[in-house]
Amino acid sequence: MLRSLTVVHTLGLMLIMFSATYILPIFTSLIYQDGALVDFVLAMGVTLASGCLMWLLTRRFKGELSLRHGYLLVVMMWTAMPVFATLPLLLVINGLSFTDAYFETMSGMTTTGATVLTRLDFLPPSINLWRHELNWVGGMGIIVLAVAILPLLGVGGRQLFKAETPGPMKDAALTPRITETARNLWLVYVGITVACIMSLKVAGMSWLDAVCHAFSAMGLGGFSTHDASIAFFDSPAIELVLIVFMLLAVMNFATHFLAVHEKSLWPYFRDAEGKASIALILGSCIVIALFLWWKDTYTGFWTALRYASFNLVSISTSSGFANADFNLWPIFAPLWMMFLACIAPSSGSTGGGIKMIRTLILFKQAGREFLRLLHPAVINPMKIGGLVVANNIVLSVLGFIFLYFMSVVTLTFTLLISGLDFITAFSAVLACINNFGPGLGQVGPASNYGGLTDFQTWVCTLAMLIGRLEIITLLIIFTPRFWQR
Numbered sequence: 001m002l003r004s005l006t007v008v009h010t011l012g013l014m015l016i017m018f019s020a021t022y023i024l025p026i027f028t029s030l031i032y033q034d035g036a037l038v039d040f041v042l043a044m045g046v047t048l049a050s051g052c053l054m055w056l057l058t059r060r061f062k063g064e065l066s067l068r069h070g071y072l073l074v075v076m077m078w079t080a081m082p083v084f085a086t087l088p089l090l091l092v093i094n095g096l097s098f099t100d101a102y103f104e105t106m107s108g109m110t111t112t113g114a115t116v117l118t119r120l121d122f123l124p125p126s127i128n129l130w131r132h133e134l135n136w137v138g139g140m141g142i143i144v145l146a147v148a149i150l151p152l153l154g155v156g157g158r159q160l161f162k163a164e165t166p167g168p169m170k171d172a173a174l175t176p177r178i179t180e181t182a183r184n185l186w187l188v189y190v191g192i193t194v195a196c197i198m199s200l201k202v203a204g205m206s207w208l209d210a211v212c213h214a215f216s217a218m219g220l221g222g223f224s225t226h227d228a229s230i231a232f233f234d235s236p237a238i239e240l241v242l243i244v245f246m247l248l249a250v251m252n253f254a255t256h257f258l259a260v261h262e263k264s265l266w267p268y269f270r271d272a273e274g275k276a277s278i279a280l281i282l283g284s285c286i287v288i289a290l291f292l293w294w295k296d297t298y299t300g301f302w303t304a305l306r307y308a309s310f311n312l313v314s315i316s317t318s319s320g321f322a323n324a325d326f327n328l329w330p331i332f333a334p335l336w337m338m339f340l341a342c343i344a345p346s347s348g349s350t351g352g353g354i355k356m357i358r359t360l361i362l363f364k365q366a367g368r369e370f371l372r373l374l375h376p377a378v379i380n381p382m383k384i385g386g387l388v389v390a391n392n393i394v395l396s397v398l399g400f401i402f403l404y405f406m407s408v409v410t411l412t413f414t415l416l417i418s419g420l421d422f423i424t425a426f427s428a429v430l431a432c433i434n435n436f437g438p439g440l441g442q443v444g445p446a447s448n449y450g451g452l453t454d455f456q457t458w459v460c461t462l463a464m465l466i467g468r469l470e471i472i473t474l475l476i477i478f479t480p481r482f483w484q485r
Helices: 002-032 037-057 067-092 098-109 125-140 142-153 158-164 178-203 207-219 236-249 253-262 266-270 272-294 301-316 332-343 356-374 391-417 422-433 454-468 472-478
Strands: 382-384 387-389
Touching (some): 002 125, 098 125, 125 207, 178 236, 272 301, 272 332, 391 454
Antiparallel strands (some): 382 387
16 A cells, blocks of 8 residues: 555656646747647646645655556656646637547557548647657657656656666666666757758758657657648658667667767668668658559659658657658558568667567567477577577566457457457558558558547547557556455
């Protein structure tokens, strides 16, 4: 019981921190005089007051969290904060239901980029910025930000970091202190974001569009300020800038930090996972461009390469931008893009999906099984990037993959029962659980999720949460053993 109150105490601190995220849209509303200032101030006040109340009522119970309660806090944070984030949307957008508002904010914080909103071009600038800021904050994970600050308030952070960090190898740290690790990751994240903003501005975007799309690109969230997404700009320069930064965001940010720290590109060559991700994505760009050219989807190869490269990089990195309606392409192309989104992002990146490290482990484990069948007595340790992967990690990955596919199957059948066609149901689940936004059919890039029923919207919301928390973090709290002493 006391530990549970410690979780509530820590959640209160996180809400206090989260209330600071309203400052940027408040200043934006002041600059653009868009009429949403009072709504954001009210939302900030409610969030701050709620956090302070939770913190004050449980301040006697602050202390170090166990790993079990770290998982519980992560789930509580990722379900509670989108509730508070809905306040500006509900106050400003007439007729928006709580279901749709929660879907939108969950999509933002999980960096999915799926939307139920239309007429994005006419939303108040502060609301558009708020949606994109959720992408950005969720990208690296607000828990990692909390880990950098909460120790200063008397709450340890390693358990939270392990519960939140994506990927199977969670004990690796860039520095001996977890606080310093989290802070270094955020410094790199902020630095690359600033570079992206400046590059998009030079490429032709307005300051507001540059900030919003940089937030989305670095969080691999895919939100846009325009209904037509990146097709609105019709600019190869803007598309090239976004491709570069999406590829940077799909790599492990620890690799970026090491490159900066060592002042060398060598960490990128040592990163076996990153090399596999980039090679697979760029190689697929060429293949899909040739396929679309061959199928006469586009008349010239360079045109096909432009649209294939941008949309494939966007979907495979789990971003979700679009500059064409790939729902109209021959079905092989969009399905291949969605398959890549399942496996291509690196652990420690802002991407979703299974992660490339797990893909490499599965591939190598299959090779080990073939060898064991031929030579039963052989000793063949698994190595990735020169490092030995322990068998317990291999078993963990196998368990994760089973839960991943069972989640996809279960949620797809649930949507099918609700009345959706197979292509829409399957692609919506893939898009949400892998956090890449647009699917096919009714939820394709030329439309959105606004046509779903409330039940279907909640199913997709659950899929986004499952994907963002990498399945086990969420499902483990529903097991009887989790609640046993």
